[in-house]
Amino acid sequence: DSGVTQTPKHLITATGQRVTLRCSPRSGDLSVYWYQQSLDQGLQFLIQYYNGEERAKGNILERFSAQQFPDLHSELNLSSLELGDSALYFCASSIIAGGPVEQFFGPGTRLTVL
Amino acid sequence: GENVEQHPSTLSVQEGDSAVIKCTYSDSASNYFPWYKQELGKRPQLIIDIRSNVGEKKDQRIAVTLNKTAKHFSLHITETQPEDSAVYFCAASRNFNKFYFGSGTKLNVKP
Numbered sequence: 001d002s003g004v005t006q007t008p009k010h011l012i013t014a015t016g017q018r019v020t021l022r023c024s025p026r027s028g029d030l031s032v033y034w035y036q037q038s039l040d041q042g043l044q045f046l047i048q049y050y051n052g053e054e055r056a057k058g059n060i061l062e063r064f065s066a067q068q069f070p071d072l073h074s075e076l077n078l079s080s081l082e083l084g085d086s087a088l089y090f091c092a093s094s095i096i097a098g099g100p101v102e103q104f105f106g107p108g109t110r111l112t113v114l
Numbered sequence: 115g116e117n118v119e120q121h122p123s124t125l126s127v128q129e130g131d132s133a134v135i136k137c138t139y140s141d142s143a144s145n146y147f148p149w150y151k152q153e154l155g156k157r158p159q160l161i162i163d164i165r166s167n168v169g170e171k172k173d174q175r176i177a178v179t180l181n182k183t184a185k186h187f188s189l190h191i192t193e194t195q196p197e198d199s200a201v202y203f204c205a206a207s208r209n210f211n212k213f214y215f216g217s218g219t220k221l222n223v224k225p
Contacts, residue, residue: 002157033213042120042203043158043215056211090157094210101210103148105157 003027004093004106012112018079021109025072025093031055032074033103034066037088049074081113116141118206120216128224133194135219137204138186144206144214147180147187152218153200161202162189194223 003026013019025032034046045058049068060066063081068074078085088110092103117140127133139147148163164171164178164187171178175194180187191198204216 002159035215042217043205043213045213045215048211058212102160102163103213105159107157 002104002106004029004091004104006089006091006106006109008109009107010110010112012114013081014114015081015083017081017113018077019081019111021076021078021089021091021111023074023076023091023093023106025074025091026104029093029095029104030072031094032068032072033092033094034060034074034076035090035092037090037108038084039087043090046076078111083113086111086113116144116206116208116212116214118204118214118216120204120219122219123217124220124222126222126224127194129194129196131194133189133191133198133221133223135189135202135204135221136186137188137206137216138184139206139214140185141206141208142182142185143208146207146210147178148205148207148213149178149189150203150205150215151200152203158203191221194221196223196225199223 005024007022030051033048035043046060048056066076088108090108092105094101094103120137145166150158151161152158175192177190201218207213
C-alpha cells in the first residue's frame with residue numbers, strides 16, 4: 001500500500017457523460033500527478049499540481065480538467081466522454097515538486113465508457 | 115516535447131539469465147530517468163532511478179546505465195527470477211515535473 005488513495009476503483013458510464021475521479025495523496029506529500037494508461041499502453045502524463053497550484057501540463061485534453069484543494073486532495077474531471085477515454089487513471093504523489101523524490105502511485109481508477 | 119522510445123516490447127528469458135531493456139529520449143534537457151515495474155492489475159512501482167550527473171547506478175540485481183551523449187539509458191536485471199516477470203516502464207523528466215514514459219516492456223522469466 002503506497003498511502004495514495006483513489007476513488008472510485010471502477011467507473012462505468014456512457015458517452016457524453018461527465019465524471020470526477022478523486023485522489024488523496026500520502027500524508028505530507030504536496031505534489032500530485034495524474035496519468036492515463038490505456039489498454040496495453042504506457043503511462044501518459046496529464047497534469048501536475050503542487051500545493052494547490054498547477055505546476056506542469058502534459059497531453060491533457062481540453063475536455064479534462066483538474067484541481068488540487070487546500071487539503072491537498074485532487075480531482076480529475078472528465079467531460080463529454082468518448083469511447084477512447086476508457087482507460088486506467090492513476091494519480092501519484094511526492095513530497096515536493098522538483099528534487100529526486102519518488103512518486104508513489106495510487107491503485108488507479110478504471111474508467112469504462114460505453 | 116520529449117519522446118521516449120523503449121525496446122523491446124516483449125522479452126522472454128530463462129530464470130537465472132540477464133535481461134536488458136533499452137530506452138532513448140529526445141530532449142537533451144531531461145535530467146531524471148526512473149524505471150517502474152508494474153505487475154498485472156497493480157500500480158507502477160519505482161525500482162531504480164538515475165540522474166543525469168551519474169553514468170551508472172546499481173541496486174542488488176538491478177542496474178541502470180545512462181549515456182547522455184547518445185541520449186539513451188538501459189535497465190539491466192541479472193540472475194532473473196520468476197517474480198521479476200512484469201511490465202517495466204522507463205521514463206524521462208526535466209526537473210521532476212513532466213514525466214514522459216516509454217511504451218513498456220513485458221518481461222517473462224521462465225522457470
